[in-house]
Amino acid sequence: MASIDELIQDLHSEDEKTRAFAAEDIVFDKVPGGIEILIDRLELEESRFVREVIVNCLKALKGREIVEKIIPLLSSEDAFIRNAGIEILSMQGVIATEFMRKLLGDTDKDIRKFALDILFQLKSPNTTALIAEALNDLDINNLITAVEYLGHMEDTSYTPKVNELFMRSDNILLRCTCLEALAFIGDEESIRCVNKMYPNYENISILEQYSFLKFVARKGSDIHLGLIISLIADKGQVMHKEIINAIEGILKRNPRKLLPPDLLNTLSYYLTTDITDINKYELLILMGHYQNQEIYQILLEHTNNKQTLIRMGAVEGLGLYGNNEALPILQAMKEKEDDRDLLETIEKSIELLQ
């Protein structure tokens, strides 16, 4: 085994492999003062490969000492080092949490933002309360970040505060973020707030349309279908993914046997446009849940489509639709198809119809 002096010497060798191995050995052989030695080298190092090795080695360390020594890297002027600091601290678990609490009070808004990023990546349920502290941050970007992360963490403790921010803010980006967060953490009051904010299609600004659809996909009901159909007329091709998600979400929460005619027309229309195959696959399965007579014919037609994914959607749709007149068609498909996944879906649909 190399001595400490040899390892330090190797860390400054001309050869990048030697420097990388020295970095690994310094960490894994627990060389005293190793963290400082590596941080110093990181700041000098020019090889991307060796820099990445050093950061990866530091990530393997856990404890108070590494947290304390890495925090100053967040103020580095070098973006690689700042990001490395965030990555290393994000792997420190509960120990890092208490340090982040302090950083959330830092006078530098960027440091507060990094603290939020780290808290979010720590992925511990205990960090939501700290992230929520930034709901009072005076910097709008940090406020938006906090709302976004609370939504992703799906913690409903701060929903009233997010509802309030949504209603009182005139910053469109913040309102969009609130809508998207409320899609996950919203309550009955959130639905009332959104309905009040957007009583009709004209009240939804272009920038807010995507976020509105995301909210409706999770929390919407039949009353939103009218708004969505208005949106389709205007933005049907641009926002088809969000629109389909929203319709799917509403239909799932409000079970029925038949699709309303205007909605059926809309979905059928989508199948004739050039939206992606995966969206058509999804639509065909969705339509299979409803008993409108037209749907059976649409599904049958799509069993002849050139694209495997679309045929698969039609086959799954037929299984769900439940008309056993489709059995001979599925049997015939089984004979000629060779895609393994498609064959499985055919067999499954045959089973459902028998």
Added chain:
Amino acid sequence: MELPLEYFIKLRNLIYERTGISYEENKIYYVKKRLHQRMEMAGFDRVEDYIRHLKIFDPQGREFQQLMNLLTVNETYFFREFSQLQVFAEYCLQEVIKHKAEANNRTLKILCAGCSTGEEPYTLGIILREMIEHFSSWEVFIKAIDIDENVLVAARKGVYDQRSVKDVPPSYLQRYFTSPSKGEYAIEQTIKDMVVFEHVNLMDRRALRYEEDYDFVFCRNVLIYFDDVSRKQVVDKFYGLLRGGGYIFLGHAESLSRISSAFKIRRLSNHIVYQR
């Protein structure tokens, strides 16, 4: 079970972020089926609850790993992921041998990591024999490594069943295999001689440290079994043993983009390859 597209995309993104494996949209049924299996085992009824569990309540990633084990059940057989091997044979290999021949260097070194029962290194041996002109003037060395001693015993033996050779082109089957008994296929000795099998634990940081000047590393569908830090450590190891201009091949759905930025990315015939 239904897998709405929204959740498929969420799950796909999560898998990509954590493993670098990317599932194309046409794999939705493949993913749905295995997800359903895993959700049943873990006692989840709703996809959204399961994804939420993976994201928030599975900090050690144990459930995530169980799901990945189902999604990545790997069969090993000759000429697996054929189109990727074509890219290797028709582009990368040709470029490397041209470059080396010009420099009057006629050695070729390949590392095959996670070689299991030997189908992949022997496949590479066959490809080299087929694709390199004046093969006998080259010194070829394929090092095949695995952590499992048992699979290495089978690999050294080099005898396979029908399933393992199902994708071997008939002319190659005739040329490079003998049939010691019905349903058995033994790899021919000259191919066997090109491969050295070795027991190596990639997690041992000193392993392979002094290996160098490799032209190719094949590490297909192996990185999934490592956590973030170890995965990076292994990839750094490969970077260290490749010569400048050498290539690393991962599984067709795997990516290095979240693991290392040290490699150059090249797109060749619809495949992504990474070059030192």
